[in-house]
Amino acid sequence: MLALVIGLVIFLGVHSLRMLAPAWREQQVQRLGLMPWKGLYSLVALIGLVLIIWGYGQARLAPxxxxxxxxxxxxxxxxxxxxxxxxxxxxxxxxxxxxxxxxxxxxxxxxxxxxxxxxxxxxxxxxxxxxxxxxxxxxxxxxxxxxxxxxxxxxxxxxxxxxxxxxxxxxxxxxxxxxxxxxxxxxxxxxxx
Incomplete structure (x- = not known):
């Protein structure tokens, strides 16, 4: 269940940056450049998604x-x-x-x-x-x-x-x-x- 929770925090967190921390997000885009930012954003989101899938699968084994x-x-x-x-x-x-x-x-x-x-x-x-x-x-x-x-x-x-x-x-x-x-x-x- 922990992997599911961590995955949700990572995946939904990264997808909430524009809503919760728009100035910080814009600073990072300016600092890194748009394409590197998108690459990093996608990598973090993918890690979160993998943890969600794995954690949910594990939780289904003993619901x-x-x-x-x-x-x-x-x-x-x-x-x-x-x-x-x-x-x-x-x-x-x-x-x-x-x-x-x-x-x-x-x-x-x-x-x-x-x-x-x-x-x-x-x-x-x-x-x-x-x-x-x-x-x-x-x-x-x-x-x-x-x-x-x-x-x-x-x-x-x-x-x-x-x-x-x-x-x-x-x-x-x-x-x-x-x-x-x-x-x-x-x-x-x-x-x-």
Missing amino acids: TWLWVPPVWTRHLAALLTIPAFILLVAAYLPGSKLKARVGHPMLLGVKFWALAHLIANGTLADLLLFGGFLVWATAAYVSNRRRDRLAGLVPASGQLSRDAAVVVVGLVTWVIFALWLHLWLIGRAPFGG
């Missing part, structure tokens, strides 16, 4: 149950992950009205993903992992939207055809992940027994 979620929560979680995938695609497919409206679809998608998994899982490791991501994504979303407003950022209006592409790609990705990749990558089938 500490806080509650036993009813079976129906898996179905609710599956529904909540649909907008998570659509928002993830909206973050990377430019020109959609959805991205223009939401502003930071990746963070909103993480919130849906984390909430879905909190509902369907009841161990201490789940609470730490998904709860940590939910708290971080909520704080980051609020911070980024405030920063956008203060900067006077006005997003482009977007095109409806791009929204259609976002939804289709998001749904197809969700189906592939839910039916095949989740079991292969995570070791559990969302719709399995």
Whole structure:
């Protein structure tokens, strides 16, 4: 469990620098240069991610149950992950009205993903992992939207055809992940027994 906690602190910490220490972050970018900063940032984030994955895997071997979620929560979680995938695609497919409206679809998608998994899982490791991501994504979303407003950022209006592409790609990705990749990558089938 310690590796999971350390990984979360490292991964979410490095992803919170712009929110919690923007002046320090900017000093480091100026001191190191943008590309070396990005390389160091990526390396630290990767170390945190590896610790999260390893620590969560270890915690699943001897889980500490806080509650036993009813079976129906898996179905609710599956529904909540649909907008998570659509928002993830909206973050990377430019020109959609959805991205223009939401502003930071990746963070909103993480919130849906984390909430879905909190509902369907009841161990201490789940609470730490998904709860940590939910708290971080909520704080980051609020911070980024405030920063956008203060900067006077006005997003482009977007095109409806791009929204259609976002939804289709998001749904197809969700189906592939839910039916095949989740079991292969995570070791559990969302719709399995």
